[in-house]
Amino acid sequence: MINFIDISKTFTMKKQQTNALDHVSLQVRAxxxxxxxxxxxxxKSTLLRMVNGLETPTGGRIEVDGQDINTLSFSELRQVRKRxxxxxxxFNLLNSKTVYDNIAIPLRLNRVGEKEIRARVSELLEFVGxxxxxxxxxxxxxxxxxxxxxxxxALATNPSILLCDEATSALDPETTDSILRLLExxxxxxxxxxxxxxxxxxxxxxxxxxVAVMEHGRVIEWGSVLDVFSNPQQEITKKFVQxxxxxxxxxxxxxxxxxDRRNYKILRLQFLGENVRDNVLYRINKDFDVETNILFAxxxxxxxxxxxxxxxxxxxxSPEIERVMDYIRNQQLSWQEVMI
Amino acid sequence: MMELGVPFSKIVLAAQQTIYMVSISLxxxxxxxxxxxxxxxxxxxxxxxxxxxxxxxxxxxxxxxRSIPFIILMVFILPLTKEIVGTRVGTTAALVPLVVFIAPxxxxxxxxxxxxxxxxxxEAAQAMGASxxxxxxxxxxxxxxxxxxxxxxxxxxxxxxxxxxxxxIGAGGVGDLALTYGYERLNFPLMLFTxxxxxxxxxxxxxxxxxxxxxxxNH
Ligand SMILES: Nc1ncnc2c1ncn2[C@@H]1O[C@H](COP(=O)(O)OP(=O)(O)O)[C@@H](O)[C@H]1O
Ligand SMILES: [Mg+2]
Numbered sequence: 001m002i003n004f005i006d007i008s009k010t011f012t013m014k015k016q017q018t019n020a021l022d023h024v025s026l027q028v029r030a031x032x033x034x035x036x037x038x039x040x041x042x043x044k045s046t047l048l049r050m051v052n053g054l055e056t057p058t059g060g061r062i063e064v065d066g067q068d069i070n071t072l073s074f075s076e077l078r079q080v081r082k083r084x085x086x087x088x089x090x091f092n093l094l095n096s097k098t099v100y101d102n103i104a105i106p107l108r109l110n111r112v113g114e115k116e117i118r119a120r121v122s123e124l125l126e127f128v129g130x131x132x133x134x135x136x137x138x139x140x141x142x143x144x145x146x147x148x149x150x151x152x153x154a155l156a157t158n159p160s161i162l163l164c165d166e167a168t169s170a171l172d173p174e175t176t177d178s179i180l181r182l183l184e185x186x187x188x189x190x191x192x193x194x195x196x197x198x199x200x201x202x203x204x205x206x207x208x209x210x211v212a213v214m215e216h217g218r219v220i221e222w223g224s225v226l227d228v229f230s231n232p233q234q235e236i237t238k239k240f241v242q243x244x245x246x247x248x249x250x251x252x253x254x255x256x257x258x259x260d261r262r263n264y265k266i267l268r269l270q271f272l273g274e275n276v277r278d279n280v281l282y283r284i285n286k287d288f289d290v291e292t293n294i295l296f297a298x299x300x301x302x303x304x305x306x307x308x309x310x311x312x313x314x315x316x317x318s319p320e321i322e323r324v325m326d327y328i329r330n331q332q333l334s335w336q337e338v339m340i
Numbered sequence: 341m342m343e344l345g346v347p348f349s350k351i352v353l354a355a356q357q358t359i360y361m362v363s364i365s366l367x368x369x370x371x372x373x374x375x376x377x378x379x380x381x382x383x384x385x386x387x388x389x390x391x392x393x394x395x396x397x398x399x400x401x402x403x404x405x406r407s408i409p410f411i412i413l414m415v416f417i418l419p420l421t422k423e424i425v426g427t428r429v430g431t432t433a434a435l436v437p438l439v440v441f442i443a444p445x446x447x448x449x450x451x452x453x454x455x456x457x458x459x460x461x462x463e464a465a466q467a468m469g470a471s472x473x474x475x476x477x478x479x480x481x482x483x484x485x486x487x488x489x490x491x492x493x494x495x496x497x498x499x500x501x502x503x504x505x506x507x508x509i510g511a512g513g514v515g516d517l518a519l520t521y522g523y524e525r526l527n528f529p530l531m532l533f534t535x536x537x538x539x540x541x542x543x544x545x546x547x548x549x550x551x552x553x554x555x556x557x558n559h
Pocket of ligand 2: 044045046166
């Protein structure tokens with residue numbers, strides 16, 4: 001649906017060059033909620049703005065529905081833009097216009113009749129849950145409400161793609177959650193592909209099925225959220241993931257372990273899906289002559305799948321611990337030995 | 341009106357001349373200024389139609405005209421005035437220098453008003469597939485509206501000041517009345533009267549401007 005092919009972008013300002021994007025390749029498929037995460041300045045916004053031609057690459061090309069965006073004439077590009085909605089961190093609503101007129105603007109640009117506009121606007125307001133604010137001005141709305149208006153405006157022309165640039169970064173956590181639920185509903189009910197860039201990992205965790213991690217203009221890791229979160233490869237990815245999926249043994253427990261004179265190994269087990277976990281832990285305790293201690297456990301939901309992380313201390317004779325490890329190796333789970 | 345030493349009809353005529361000069365030159369000047377201001381905003385370094393040459397030329401021309409005092413400007417462009425209205429003197433002849441004077445002034449004021457509009461608005465407009473004209477018409481102008489009203493207000497007041505000097509080419513008006521009768525014939529009451537009338541005029545215009553502007557802005 002959206003195909004970034006070896007995209008580079010160099011900004012030249014006052015003889016100084018910035019490589020905002022450095023050979024970025026990504027594929028967004030129809031139906032995805034694709035998240036791009038990275039720190040400020042990583043090039044996320046620049047990447048997003050390529051999709052509707054607000055930014056043009058200095059290298060590579062970008063295809064939307066098989067169409068190379070940068071070979072289009074200006075009027076063709078404008079037609080493509082009408083099929084791509086966009087929402088912003090600062091909402092970018094017209095303060096001089098009511099909610100109604102803000103949402104009506106893209107329809108007026110399309111020469112839609114006033115009667116039809118009225119019907120469409122009330123339908124959209126219903127969808128985003130703001131029917132009672134039709135005559136309000138943006139300054140009378142909360143941040144979350146403003147973003148809902150922004151979303152309604154972006155959906156007015158029935159786009160097939162919605163671009164979100166830090167759409168929840170100006171909102172408090174609760175409002176963020178309600179906006180994320182709305183985006184999820186848009187993806188599910190209206191079958192709109194969503195590309196979202198953010199520096200907040202929990203946005204990715206909450207709604208995305210795919211994620212790309214950006215640093216210094218490069219995509220350093222990308223794939224399904226489940227894969228990347230359960231098995232992050234790059235340092236920065238690990239850092240991001242750790243803030244929402246804890247897997248560190250608490251310090252007090254580490255201290256206690258250092259005084260533990262028994263023979264033991266510490267294993268980090270990672271389970272996808274609930275049943276496997278119960279079974280494995282049960283088997284270890286039942287079938288082997290070892291004592292197990294759970295040092296740390298966390299259970300997270302990702303894409304309707306449960307990701308469980310367990311750090312266990314296995315105490316016993318060395319040969320028996322080896323047998324436990326052999327058993328674990330044969331299970332469908334990823335694991336590693338932890339040194340402290 | 342005996343104590344003012346001038347027939348009342350003369351005062352009325354002077355007022356009419358001032359209103360005529362201000363309103364016509366304001367109308368023409370505003371249209372020209374809006375076109376120039378929009379050109380400046382669209383072609384500047386961050387503009388969506390960035391064009392160094394157009395911007396630099398227009399910007400320089402405006403700076404040059406803005407640096408000439410009105411009274412000198414008026415005399416300087418007499419040949420142009422003659423070319424356009426067929427005469428160098430009179431109320432209508434004064435319109436030419438007044439427009440040349442006020443258009444660059446309003447351009448600067450309008451330019452600032454339009455620059456106040458958040459860049460994000462233009463970005464949203466572009467993302468919607470708006471044409472350049474639509475960006476101006478549906479986004480920039482409505483968003484700058486409140487601020488533009490204030491700019492017109494300030495421009496109008498500046499224009500009233502300029503019309504007082506237009507008497508130098510026989511344009512008449514309230515300012516001229518004060519100068520010829522009040523200053524040259526030492527008619528202090530008349531001078532005082534015109535000063536008070538001008539103060540009231542300016543106050544009313546400023547109040548209207550503030551009122552409408554805040555009405556638009558305080559949504
Ligand atoms: N119009 C521009 N002119 C010059 N440099 C820019 C421009 N836009 C972005 N940059 C630079 O490109 C880099 C990436 O910016 P951006 O895509 O906005 O990052 P992010 O959205 O991840 O914070 C930054 O170093 C930024 O300063
Ligand atoms: Mg950004």
